[in-house]
Amino acid sequence: MVVNSTQQGTSDQAVTGDNWTGGIYIEGKGTVQTKMFEEKANVCKYFDAQSGLWVLLPLQWEMDIDFVTERVKQVMCALPGFVDQKEITAALRQCDYNPDKVISVYLSIFGDVLFQLSESEQNYRELNLFRSHSEKDSLIEDLNRNLQMKDQEAENQSQRNSHLAQEALYLSDVVQHLKQRVAELETEQQENLEKITALLNHRRGYHVKANKGIFRPASALNPKPFVDLEKVRQMSDLTRELSRSNRQLRSIVCQTLSDMQNQAEKAGGVLEELRCLYRKEVLWRKALNNEPLDLQVNIQVFCRCRRNSGGNSCLYPASDQELLVHNKGTTKKFLFDKVFPSSTTQEEVFDGALPIITSCVFGYRVCILAYGQTGSGKTFTVSGTKDQPGLSIRSVLELLRICKGKENIAYTLKISMLEIYNDTLNDLLSVNSTGPLEIRTQGKLISVPGLTHVQVDTEDDVWNFMDTVDKNRKPGSTKMTAESCALVSLLLFTCDLPLSSSRSHLMFTATVEGTDRVSGVTSCGTLTVCDLAGPKHTSKTEAKGQSLMEAAAINKSLTSLRQVFSALKSNALHVPFRNCKLTHLLQPCLSGEAQCCVFVNVNPDVNNMADTLHTLQFGSTLRQIVLGKTTQHMKNAKAEK
Incomplete structure (x- = not known):
């Protein structure tokens, strides 16, 4: 805030020659002249007749000036939840007595809560919780508890991901074992099919020779190999069951891997949310500690x-x-x-x-x-x-x-x-x-x-x-x-x-x-x-x-x-x-x-x-x-x- 020091101690003619002049009653001094000096910032002063100097007007007295009172009312009308007139006057002094600038500054800090009307003293206290350090500390404690809960959830998700990874590894081993078993059964089935084909061919050749008049006794023929059709049928059913289990396992593994990927993405989102909460808490603590210095x-x-x-x-x-x-x-x-x-x-x-x-x-x-x-x-x-x-x-x-x-x-x-x-x-x-x-x-x-x-x-x-x-x-x-x-x-x-x-x-x-x-x-x-x-x-x-x-x-x-x-x-x-x-x-x-x-x-x-x-x-x-x-x-x- 800059004050034009060269204008201090001016005469009565200088009192009425600049931007704004007026008067105010001060206890112990009576009615004194006031003047708004403007160079790089507007500063309200009053003319002390005893010393012949322009003296900086205290904030409590400045609130009684019509020029300031009108702007205080503008801010209070625009922000009904903001009722501290002394603080509004201090803010106007910092913002060159521009009500729009004060309104924009407080809206950027406190948000829409300032638009709410305060019907009673209890409501005023509830709508202005941001001015109570104890309640801010309580809010910070809630954020800390939320942060701890998020940390616990992240740890649980990490443990769940580890468990799913172990389960996926186990299922992978089971699938590999089943694939080997299926390959063995397919090989065995192929051998059995070849044996059945050979027997059927041998039987077909015997009937052809019999039709041509060639007859051989049963003792001269090769002994007929024993084929257990029931066992072949069971092996076929087992093969189909293994194929079905293989498809089911593949579906389960794919679903598990998809769930693991989704859980990993959620865990990443939780970690990012925790980082945001931490940054907000740090900024909030700094705002609480720096609020007195800013004012x-x-x-x-x-x-x-x-x-x-x-x-x-x-x-x-x-x-x-x-x-x-x-x-x-x-x-x-x-x-x-x-x-x-x-x-x-x-x-x-x-x-x-x-x-x-x-x-x-x-x-x-x-x-x-x-x-x-x-x-x-x-x-x-x-x-x-x-x-x-x-x-x-x-x-x-x-x-x-x-x-x-x-x-x-x-x-x-x-x-x-x-x-x-x-x-x-x-x-x-x-x-x-x-x-x-x-x-x-x-x-x-x-x-x-x-x-x-x-x-x-x-x-x-x-x-x-x-x-x-x-x-x-x-x-x-x-x-x-x-x-x-x-x-x-x-x-x-x-x-x-x-x-x-x-x-x-x-x-x-x-x-x-x-x-x-x-x-x-x-x-x-x-x-x-x-x-x-x-x-x-x-x-x-x-x-x-x-x-x-x-x-x-x-x-x-x-x-x-x-x-x-x-x-x-x-x-x-x-x-x-x-x-x-x-x-x-x-x-x-x-x-x-x-x-x-x-x-x-x-x-x-x-x-x-x-x-x-x-x-x-x-x-x-x-x-x-x-x-x-x-x-x-x-x-x-x-x-x-």
């Missing part, structure tokens, strides 16, 4: 509050998405995609990010950033402890579990750990340190030559690699961190953690490659988890010498990161990714082809009010950044071979 195109921002050490708290979660800040008698409200209160466990935080993390198994890029002041719980959220692991450890263990559960897909999981210290790259998994690493850029591909990538096969491998990372990473204590950790040493966020502050950014990357043994398609997804160092206040930390240089490097990199986000928010033509090593490495994750999630960690203590407000305002700004639709990275391994 969520903005940066997702989660807010996590650290446990307070007993002082006055200034943060009060109002709901799952709202956080209230009390400051000097005033209350400010901040909205996030998810708010985790101070009582949230590590498991609950991981469950909130799980749908984003698991999508890398299907070839997507995923990036998770942890941002906040020093001592706000970033390292605990990302790394955690052995008793309470953080996002990075739990992500690898979950990816291992998913990869082992895929029988028809061969997965390879590799991880790498990188430290950005004083704007230099250090390999944390290298046994023998080879010095700082450099970044190489080839088109859109960014790589770090010499970086160690280790393959992970078991849970023990994960913990062994993490021990190596702890030994190689550079920590450094500050006055501010020591005071913070002393207050919360008995609390959750500081258990088993050293009283030190990270002087570097930690970047964890997991690469998942999976090859489908049936289709030969290979997917390549990556998960990047970055533990950002907190902004350094040299006046509070009393940093000097080397510590002062480290603090300056950290502040410079965080400033570069904020400049990148600012350029992305305003859709600037140039985004300064190469201002520092941190933003250069994060370029593939923030260039519009990956899903990005930012955890903003805050300290509820009133003594940290300024840093807390700065962090919350920064996180609230990130929610307005649109990165674009994610891209799945797939390739056909068989074609390449």
Whole structure:
């Protein structure tokens, strides 16, 4: 979605000079002017008189505009089964507010079920089963059972074909034996016929001589051979019976061979049907796992509050998405995609990010950033402890579990750990340190030559690699961190953690490659988890010498990161990714082809009010950044071979 950044901050004359203008009432601001900007895509904005800028209109407010409401009604009239107005509005924004395009897209996805009318809430639920993941899982289980039944039928057909083949071989031997017997009987019959013919000729000659007057006594004649006519008749009947049996056997064998051929053709059809069912199931599973990514195109921002050490708290979660800040008698409200209160466990935080993390198994890029002041719980959220692991450890263990559960897909999981210290790259998994690493850029591909990538096969491998990372990473204590950790040493966020502050950014990357043994398609997804160092206040930390240089490097990199986000928010033509090593490495994750999630960690203590407000305002700004639709990275391994 492209926004004309050059038109922001225009005067009242520019408000009425373009494609479409109007007005809308916004709570807290009153009636404001709205305008539809069009360059490569239509984007609805409203004119903020206080700042003098055109600001992107949130989706909930955009639904109240007559221009959008008319198009929502057009889509709902055309598709009675599609009643989620917010989703229709989001789809219209993606399709340049073209109702026909939205209708065609949803019909191609869900089919004729959207034409059915929903008479009640129960009917609506029944007609929209495709929106329930649990019911989709049930449908997938049914497909799996059907697949198992088809496998059993194929196995039974194979056994039946084997049995028929053995029976045909046996019948062939019987036919061969009968043919030999028939040949012997035919030979014997021929001999008997010759004997009968000879006897009849001999008898005819005797009568001829008697008619000529020649008489011989009976004793002078040759003895008459004995012929058993009954035996000849039985042999003749037996010959006819054998011929009839021979014809019947030939008919049976031909019919059996025909049945075997038909069974083989049916078995081939069953196997092809099983392959189709398998492909459909794979596509269905991918659709279920990728559905959140296809709809969520903005940066997702989660807010996590650290446990307070007993002082006055200034943060009060109002709901799952709202956080209230009390400051000097005033209350400010901040909205996030998810708010985790101070009582949230590590498991609950991981469950909130799980749908984003698991999508890398299907070839997507995923990036998770942890941002906040020093001592706000970033390292605990990302790394955690052995008793309470953080996002990075739990992500690898979950990816291992998913990869082992895929029988028809061969997965390879590799991880790498990188430290950005004083704007230099250090390999944390290298046994023998080879010095700082450099970044190489080839088109859109960014790589770090010499970086160690280790393959992970078991849970023990994960913990062994993490021990190596702890030994190689550079920590450094500050006055501010020591005071913070002393207050919360008995609390959750500081258990088993050293009283030190990270002087570097930690970047964890997991690469998942999976090859489908049936289709030969290979997917390549990556998960990047970055533990950002907190902004350094040299006046509070009393940093000097080397510590002062480290603090300056950290502040410079965080400033570069904020400049990148600012350029992305305003859709600037140039985004300064190469201002520092941190933003250069994060370029593939923030260039519009990956899903990005930012955890903003805050300290509820009133003594940290300024840093807390700065962090919350920064996180609230990130929610307005649109990165674009994610891209799945797939390739056909068989074609390449």
